[in-house]
Amino acid sequence: MMPQSSMIDLLSATRKLPASWWPNELTPGVAAALATAFLPLMLNDYQLQVMWVAFYLAVLAISWNLVAGYGGMFSLAQHALATIGGYSSAAAVLALGLPVWWGVVCGGLAAALLGYLLGHATLHLRSLYFAIATWVFAEVARQLITINYEITRGAMGLQVPYLFSTLDPIAYFYLFLGLLLVAFGASAILLRTKLGYRIQAVRDDEELAIANGVNAARAKRTIFAMSAGMAGMAGAMYGHAVGLLAPSQADFSQMSLIIIAAVLGGYRTLWGPIIGAILIQAVAEMLRFSQEGRLVIFAALLIVVFRLYPQGVMGALKILATLLRRRRQAEGKTQ
Amino acid sequence: MQLLLQSLTLALLNGAIYALMAMGITFIASIMRIINWSTGEFYMVGSFAHLALLTVIFPALGLTLPMAWLLSALLAMGLVFVLGMVVQRTLIAPMHRPGTQAFEYATIMTVALSVLLQNGAIMIAGPNQYSVPDYMRPILLEDLEIVLNGSRVASGLAALAIILLFYVLLYRTSLGLAFRGIAQNRLAAETAGLNLKTMDMLAFGIGTGLCAVAGALLAPVFLVHPLNGAAATMKGFEIIVIGGIGSLGGAVVAAFGLALVEGLGATFYRAELQQLYGFVFLIGFLVFRPQGLFGHRERRV
Numbered sequence: 001m002m003p004q005s006s007m008i009d010l011l012s013a014t015r016k017l018p019a020s021w022w023p024n025e026l027t028p029g030v031a032a033a034l035a036t037a038f039l040p041l042m043l044n045d046y047q048l049q050v051m052w053v054a055f056y057l058a059v060l061a062i063s064w065n066l067v068a069g070y071g072g073m074f075s076l077a078q079h080a081l082a083t084i085g086g087y088s089s090a091a092a093v094l095a096l097g098l099p100v101w102w103g104v105v106c107g108g109l110a111a112a113l114l115g116y117l118l119g120h121a122t123l124h125l126r127s128l129y130f131a132i133a134t135w136v137f138a139e140v141a142r143q144l145i146t147i148n149y150e151i152t153r154g155a156m157g158l159q160v161p162y163l164f165s166t167l168d169p170i171a172y173f174y175l176f177l178g179l180l181l182v183a184f185g186a187s188a189i190l191l192r193t194k195l196g197y198r199i200q201a202v203r204d205d206e207e208l209a210i211a212n213g214v215n216a217a218r219a220k221r222t223i224f225a226m227s228a229g230m231a232g233m234a235g236a237m238y239g240h241a242v243g244l245l246a247p248s249q250a251d252f253s254q255m256s257l258i259i260i261a262a263v264l265g266g267y268r269t270l271w272g273p274i275i276g277a278i279l280i281q282a283v284a285e286m287l288r289f290s291q292e293g294r295l296v297i298f299a300a301l302l303i304v305v306f307r308l309y310p311q312g313v314m315g316a317l318k319i320l321a322t323l324l325r326r327r328r329q330a331e332g333k334t335q
Numbered sequence: 336m337q338l339l340l341q342s343l344t345l346a347l348l349n350g351a352i353y354a355l356m357a358m359g360i361t362f363i364a365s366i367m368r369i370i371n372w373s374t375g376e377f378y379m380v381g382s383f384a385h386l387a388l389l390t391v392i393f394p395a396l397g398l399t400l401p402m403a404w405l406l407s408a409l410l411a412m413g414l415v416f417v418l419g420m421v422v423q424r425t426l427i428a429p430m431h432r433p434g435t436q437a438f439e440y441a442t443i444m445t446v447a448l449s450v451l452l453q454n455g456a457i458m459i460a461g462p463n464q465y466s467v468p469d470y471m472r473p474i475l476l477e478d479l480e481i482v483l484n485g486s487r488v489a490s491g492l493a494a495l496a497i498i499l500l501f502y503v504l505l506y507r508t509s510l511g512l513a514f515r516g517i518a519q520n521r522l523a524a525e526t527a528g529l530n531l532k533t534m535d536m537l538a539f540g541i542g543t544g545l546c547a548v549a550g551a552l553l554a555p556v557f558l559v560h561p562l563n564g565a566a567a568t569m570k571g572f573e574i575i576v577i578g579g580i581g582s583l584g585g586a587v588v589a590a591f592g593l594a595l596v597e598g599l600g601a602t603f604y605r606a607e608l609q610q611l612y613g614f615v616f617l618i619g620f621l622v623f624r625p626q627g628l629f630g631h632r633e634r635r636v
Contacts, residue, residue: 068439074438074439074442121621121622122621125621125625127438128364128368128369128370128438128580129576129580129621129625131370131438131442132370132572132576132621133621135572136572136614136617136618136621139569139614140611140614140618143610143611143614147611252565253450255446256446256447256449256450259443259446259447260447260450263443267439267443290458291454292454292455292457292458293454293458295450295451295453295454296450296451296454296455296458298450299447299448299450299451299454300451302443302447303426303444303447303448303451306443306444306447307425307426307429307444310435310440
């Protein structure tokens with residue numbers, strides 16, 4: 001919990017927004033995205049494929065970090081919302097015959113709508129119950145997709161059309177790079193709006209925020225639905241990039257992967273989820289273990305890092321930066 | 336009639352083991368105010384420890400005991416009790432550090448732990464299913480013309496005995512009094528001189544130990560494999576929400592209730608929906624009565 005004084009700062013800030021809507025973090029973000037855009041010149045097709053999967057995981061981790069890290073709503077349904085986005089898009093494309101891009105939009109909207117309803121039903125619960133309720137939602141979604149195999153083809157997997165006519169990973173690399181930039185920019189900007197300050201005030205002390213006139217329930221629902229929409233759209237794009245949907249995408253291990261990526265990189269930081277997702281994908285490629293071996297390494301890595309630096313890699317970097325600054329100051333004094 | 340009796344008895348026996356599992360989760364939740372998401376993995380570790388003791392270590396030592404399965408299940412419980420205490424002390428206790436949100440910290444840590452244990456078990460034991468020798472021969476009740484699975488009867492009775500022992504611990508000893516005090520109000524209990532650090536460690540050990548013994552007792556029925564904890568976790572969560580998080584009596588009642596509904600539903604309605612009955616109850620309770628059957632609000636000092 002934050003000290004009270006900074007709480008009050010946050011609340012007064014809801015009345016006085018920063019002068020510029022452009023967040024400081026967004027400039028290096030755009031620069032990094034531009035630099036990454038030249039990577040295909042150096043990488044082969046396989047590496048590009050690995051990269052865009054990391055970007056997809058990063059988008060999911062960003063959307064979860066928005067809800068759990070910044071909003072204080074410890075949801076365990078992000079992976080299920082992404083899966084629902086994927087299946088909704090498939091329904092729009094296969095059953096209604098809409099173009100694939102419209103399917104992606106439908107997937108995002110369907111997930112946002114379900115997220116809004118889920119939030120409406122569960123956000124008044126205490127955190128213990130809320131975590132269980134979202135976990136149940138995810139499990140029910142997975143089981144329903146598996147059971148209704150006449151429609152979803154169950155565990156066999158549902159084939160869906162590709163987004164692009166080419167299978168060249170460069171197209172998907174740029175697609176997910178763009179999505180990642182949009183997700184990063186959107187959450188950075190969102191956190192500087194009134195809604196962004198409100199949700200952070202609610203996270204730090206809900207009763208105090210309500211006493212200061214914040215409609216906590218509405219702020220939480222809105223953020224939850226936005227994050228669900230982000231996850232759903234990413235899930236729909238992923239489905240059309242791989243060409244196959246399966247209920248295993250709503251498996252709890254996928255949720256653990258999202259948590260590992262976000263927390264390893266830095267919980268409640270903007271860059272953390274991206275760093276974490278790229279880090280674990282890089283570790284996975286370097287070690288070339290079986291799927292289980294990778295998960296063991298990720299989990300062990302997370303336990304060690306989180307035990308020592310609860311702020312993850314970003315926290316470690318911050319500590320390093322402060323140490324360097326202090327040393328420089330000390331040197332300045334001695335000279 | 337036989338069918339009804341048979342499914343009723345099986346449901347009662349299942350209920351006892353569900354109850355062990357759910358009590359493990361709800362006890363930790365009531366003392367530490369966290370959910371242990373690696374519950375299922377401690378269950379799995381318990382069943383593997385039981386398997387190793389029963390099929391490798393006992394024969395290697397040349398032990399041939401009449402009730403070896405019970406001894407090995409209890410030993411597995413003891414092992415996981417110690418493991419749970421070590422895990423709590425090293426990984427979960429830091430949740431009380433200043434500036435840390437305890438619930439978030441514990442959730443992240445136990446989710447990571449569950450990934451580690453589950454996939455570690457797959458790496459070590461392979462994705463195989465192992466079985467243990469039956470605890471007892473099938474029981475034939477000739478008057479009623481029912482055949483009962485002997486292992487189920489044996490493990491159900493053992494589970495009932497452990498539940499009784501746990502109740503004695505909670506309601507007839509000073510340690511139990513301390514636990515009940517902490518469950519009512521942590522701050523007041525600490526003011527009264529209880530060492531919460533030690534008590535948290537003990538509670539986590541006991542909770543995981545209960546899950547482990549459930550895993551060991553269920554080994555002949557649900558087999559031993561690295562993913563057997565997942566189904567058990569699901570049941571455990573359904574039961575604690577129905578019974579009310581933190582309420583042990585609620586967990587026992589809900590466990591038997593759920594086992595009955597599942598058993599009868601699978602026999603007389605549709606078997607493929609067996610896994611979903613619990614979910615229906617769970618959602619109903621979360622929406623209409625989130626405190627569960629017997630849950631109550633925490634008392635303040």
